[in-house]
Amino acid sequence: xxxxxxxxxMSWILLMEECSKSKSQKFCYTEYEICSEVRIPGVLEYNxxxxxxxxLEEKNEKGLYTYTLRVKHIEKEYKFDKxxxxxxxxxxKEGLVGELLALFSxxxxxxxxxxxxxxxxxxxxSLEFRIRNEFNYRKPNKYINYxxxxxxxxxxxxxxxxxxxxxxxxxxxxxxxxxxxxxxxxWYSEAIKEIGVNDELFFIKMTSCIEPLLKFIPHSKDxxxxxxxxxxxxxxxxxxxxxxxxxxxxxxxxxQRFSFFxxxxxxxxxxxxxxxxxxxxxxxxxLNEFTKRIYNARSKYLHEGRPMYLSMEMKSDSGKYWDxxxxxxxxxxRKEFKANEKLPRTRWFERIVNHCLKNFIEKTNKSNSK
Numbered sequence: 001x002x003x004x005x006x007x008x009x010m011s012w013i014l015l016m017e018e019c020s021k022s023k024s025q026k027f028c029y030t031e032y033e034i035c036s037e038v039r040i041p042g043v044l045e046y047n048x049x050x051x052x053x054x055x056l057e058e059k060n061e062k063g064l065y066t067y068t069l070r071v072k073h074i075e076k077e078y079k080f081d082k083x084x085x086x087x088x089x090x091x092x093k094e095g096l097v098g099e100l101l102a103l104f105s106x107x108x109x110x111x112x113x114x115x116x117x118x119x120x121x122x123x124x125x126s127l128e129f130r131i132r133n134e135f136n137y138r139k140p141n142k143y144i145n146y147x148x149x150x151x152x153x154x155x156x157x158x159x160x161x162x163x164x165x166x167x168x169x170x171x172x173x174x175x176x177x178x179x180x181x182x183x184x185x186x187w188y189s190e191a192i193k194e195i196g197v198n199d200e201l202f203f204i205k206m207t208s209c210i211e212p213l214l215k216f217i218p219h220s221k222d223x224x225x226x227x228x229x230x231x232x233x234x235x236x237x238x239x240x241x242x243x244x245x246x247x248x249x250x251x252x253x254x255x256q257r258f259s260f261f262x263x264x265x266x267x268x269x270x271x272x273x274x275x276x277x278x279x280x281x282x283x284x285x286x287l288n289e290f291t292k293r294i295y296n297a298r299s300k301y302l303h304e305g306r307p308m309y310l311s312m313e314m315k316s317d318s319g320k321y322w323d324x325x326x327x328x329x330x331x332x333x334r335k336e337f338k339a340n341e342k343l344p345r346t347r348w349f350e351r352i353v354n355h356c357l358k359n360f361i362e363k364t365n366k367s368n369s370k
Contacts, residue, residue, distance in 0.1 A: 014202035026075040033115040042157030140196035265356035281323040309337040
């Protein structure tokens with residue numbers, strides 16, 4: 001008898017299926033208060049009200065809007081069933097609400113923070129229990145990422161190409177993609193919280209956002225890999241040594257696949273038109289140059305302790321759309337930074353990664369539906 005295959009789809013999808021299939025009327029709800037810098041009108045009603053979200057409180061002194069997110073559950077006794085779990089596993093540190101906030105972050109290109117979660121209801125026999133979540137927040141200058149921190153065409157209830165449609169698309173993608181996608185969404189949501197706080201951590205986390213999806217980027221073997229395969233077949237390496245060699249072969253081209261992923265899924269990102277300060281923009285022809293800079297800078301920072309040469313963040317209207325600052329190198333302490341080491345503004349990297357994620361999802365879903 002074959003071992004039952006564990007269902008490793010995202011937790012919110014499994015919960016929606018449970019709610020839809022349940023014949024019992026014993027439902028309960030968990031309510032969350034979540035915050036964001038942007039005002040999103042309308043009400044999200046998903047899966048016959050299993051997920052509801054809408055504005056609760058207008059902007060506070062920190063510039064944050066508060067929303068109520070309500071999720072329906074089935075009242076049931078928890079029983080551990082090992083057959084539902086696999087060695088590969090599925091773990092998301094904030095649970096179901098963390099998944100939803102990561103999805104909201106990618107779709108709206110906005111930062112979301114969990115403020116409170118509430119369980120139960122107040123009655124003669126029960127109490128409502130609220131847990132407050134403390135989070136660090138620093139109000140950003142809007143020009144650091146003008147699109148992210150200003151009012152755009154966002155709405156919880158848009159029907160055409162709206163959040164509902166996005167959630168349905170994620171649901172329909174084959175299970176093999178789910179864990180990698182949600183890990184990618186997690187790192188995206190973590191990375192954008194570093195904008196205006198720690199730019200080096202932003203580049204580290206945003207690069208990590210792409211890496212879970214590189215598993216799905218095919219690569220052909222080169223001469224070195226063919227020679228190493230031949231050597232492995234002839235020489236008697238131990239199991240540990242063989243695994244180390246295979247892991248090294250698998251990882252040695254990650255930087256190339258990283259650049260290839262962005263190049264492949266950035267279609268439609270680059271726009272034409274006349275621009276002033278052309279040297280402050282990145283064009284399609286030199287995309288690979290900058291993606292290699294980013295990946296190499298991330299690796300050198302983590303493995304060699306080398307600082308990154310970051311573009312200065314623009315904090316005025318004149319440069320709010322620039323991809324780079326105008327500098328052509330600099331001296332800092334006893335370190336010389338050359339022009340070809342300079343990284344783009346965080347705004348540029350956030351925007352192109354978000355574009356690539358959505359293109360990857362769209363193309364993956366289309367290829368699966370054929």
